[in-house]
Amino acid sequence: MKYDAVVVGAGVAGLNAAYVLASKGFKIAIIESKPRSRIGDKTCGDAIGLHHFDELGWKPPSDAIDHYYKGVKIYSPSEKYSIPVPGEGISVNRIKFGQWLLKRAEEEGAELLDKHVVLDVEYDEGGVKALKVKKIGKPGLLRIEAKAFIDASGSKPAIRSRLPEEWPIAERPYMTDYNIAYREVVELPKPISEEDREYAVIYLNTVIAPGGYWWLFPKDPSGRIVNVGLGVIWGVDEYNPRRNYDIYLRKRFTGKLIHAGGGIIPTRRPLPTLVWRNLGAVGDAAYTVNPVHGGGIGSSLLAAKIVGEYMAKALEEGRIDEKAMWDANIEYLRLYGAKQASLDILRMYLQKLSNDDFEWIIKEKVVDGSKIYELGSKGSLVDTVVHGVTRLVKLMRRPSLLNQLRIVKNYMDKAVKLYYDKYPEDPSGIHDWMKRVEEFLWEYRRTIGFEPGSKVKW
Numbered sequence: 035m036k037y038d039a040v041v042v043g044a045g046v047a048g049l050n051a052a053y054v055l056a057s058k059g060f061k062i063a064i065i066e067s068k069p070r071s072r073i074g075d076k077t078c079g080d081a082i083g084l085h086h087f088d089e090l091g092w093k094p095p096s097d098a099i100d101h102y103y104k105g106v107k108i109y110s111p112s113e114k115y116s117i118p119v120p121g122e123g124i125s126v127n128r129i130k131f132g133q134w135l136l137k138r139a140e141e142e143g144a145e146l147l148d149k150h151v152v153l154d155v156e157y158d159e160g161g162v163k164a165l166k167v168k169k170i171g172k173p174g175l176l177r178i179e180a181k182a183f184i185d186a187s188g189s190k191p192a193i194r195s196r197l198p199e200e201w202p203i204a205e206r207p208y209m210t211d212y213n214i215a216y217r218e219v220v221e222l223p224k225p226i227s228e229e230d231r232e233y234a235v236i237y238l239n240t241v242i243a244p245g246g247y248w249w250l251f252p253k254d255p256s257g258r259i260v261n262v263g264l265g266v267i268w269g270v271d272e273y274n275p276r277r278n279y280d281i282y283l284r285k286r287f288t289g290k291l292i293h294a295g296g297g298i299i300p301t302r303r304p305l306p307t308l309v310w311r312n313l314g315a316v317g318d319a320a321y322t323v324n325p326v327h328g329g330g331i332g333s334s335l336l337a338a339k340i341v342g343e344y345m346a347k348a349l350e351e352g353r354i355d356e357k358a359m360w361d362a363n364i365e366y367l368r369l370y371g372a373k374q375a376s377l378d379i380l381r382m383y384l385q386k387l388s389n390d391d392f393e394w395i396i397k398e399k400v401v402d403g404s405k406i407y408e409l410g411s412k413g414s415l416v417d418t419v420v421h422g423v424t425r426l427v428k429l430m431r432r433p434s435l436l437n438q439l440r441i442v443k444n445y446m447d448k449a450v451k452l453y454y455d456k457y458p459e460d461p462s463g464i465h466d467w468m469k470r471v472e473e474f475l476w477e478y479r480r481t482i483g484f485e486p487g488s489k490v491k492w
């Protein structure tokens with residue numbers, strides 16, 4: 035079976051990449067282990083900022099939108115104080131959205147091989163040659179060849195995890211680069227408060243969600259259907275999100291269970307490169323998630339669009355390698371990845387803060403909604419947070435926190451420089467750059483006392 039390009043994974047990333055490639059006239063296959071009817075069925079908080087669609091230039095169909103938010107609200111651990119953060123968003127109906135993305139890709143000619151699992155990868159120095167694929171319920175293996183491949187298989191990447199570690203696209207993550215999460219969608223007997231149903235609500239609490247947060251994302255205007263869950267840092271102290279849900283949240287959200295599930299979310303800087311040889315990586319497989327809030331739908335779609343377009347150009351020109359597709363990295367880093375690297379610096383710091391710190395920061399309004407919005411959209415701790423007179427006076431009462439914030443801001447700015455200005459212009463510089471990033475991260479981790487622990491065993 036021969037294709038121009040094969041995309042592994044029919045999540046938002048794979049379906050968007052397949053759509054982009056198929057719409058340029060290439061023969062595309064999408065390999066997906068789930069049956070067609072379950073495409074889109076992803077355990078998720080379902081919340082996405084509308085700005086992502088402005089950047090993509092299209093919108094999901096209205097029947098794939100369950101609810102609208104006027105922003106995000108962040109509660110302190112005691113739940114006595116909160117900060118509303120502006121920024122409109124939606125609760126997406128993942129099944130309907132997934133089925134719509136699939137239809138869009140198929141209408142452009144992409145072929146879905148559902149109930150097919152990638153079990154092995156054939157490669158040599160020149161790149162990926164073929165995939166060994168099993169059709170569920172059928173004996174034997176299929177060998178699927180293509181000129182190019184895209185790994186969009188989510189947080190346990192089916193292709194790049196089988197490639198040599200020396201390939202920059204095959205970089206191995208630490209367990210602490212991930213959050214593990216559990217969530218339920220529940221229909222409550224009584225609605226949540228009228229005010230909160232207009233927000234995607236986030237609760238900071240290091241007892242309930244150590245190294246993450248717990249959330250309450252309403253899914254309908256009546257405030258009765260809610261998506262409730264929590265994420266915890268992976269690989270530390272055997273934290274277990276399901277157990278914490280049972281202990282701390284279940285009683286508060288008892289009702290008719292609509293859906294329950296868990297998953298892992300990469301919450302880190304992006305992969306050093308989204309392209310290598312004839313392979314592209316997008317979505318969770320390329321760690322394109324926002325490290326602080328864990329939202330990955332919008333950035334997966336964006337990375338898929340960019341890699342799809344550069345791969346299409348390389349296919350047109352008949353030269354498919356990292357050199358031909360390199361600018362996909364530059365474009366992604368400029369639009370999203372550099373900010374993501376900076377937020378990864380902040381993420382590690384936030385994971386070290388205590389409930390007492392969070393309570394104080396929110397109670398004293400050390401940051402307000404507009405500063406958090408700026409932080410989220412630019413990836414930089416705005417100067418006024420660490421230098422503004424009013425905040426400075428407040429922070430003087432917690433000198434160690436002030437000092438730490440200054441250090442974190444400094445490293446966040448350096449991270450943006452590394453990923454924006456210093457990223458190699460062509461692949462020849464990638465190994466030196468990766469070494470620089472590693473040294474930079476170790477220096478930062480030592481400074482704040484963050485222990486990354488062991489690497490993930492795929």
Ligand SMILES: Cc1cc2nc3c(=O)[nH]c(=O)nc-3n(C[C@H](O)[C@H](O)[C@H](O)COP(=O)(O)OP(=O)(O)OC[C@H]3O[C@@H](n4cnc5c(N)ncnc54)[C@H](O)[C@@H]3O)c2cc1C
Pocket residue numbers: 042043044045046047048065066067068076077078079080081082150151152153186187188189190192215216217263296297298299316317318319323328329330331332334
């Ligand atoms: C609990 C939880 C809550 C979240 N909440 C939010 C949120 O509120 N907002 C937000 O924006 N993001 C959220 N995210 C993150 C977001 O869901 C992901 O970033 C996004 O869906 C990633 O899409 P993807 O296409 O890269 O991967 P996936 O959706 O994981 O798709 C990968 C696909 O590849 C298939 N696959 C995997 N291996 C193979 C194989 N070997 N062979 C064939 N097929 C294979 C899988 O079946 C799957 O369909 C959350 C994630 C979790 C786990």
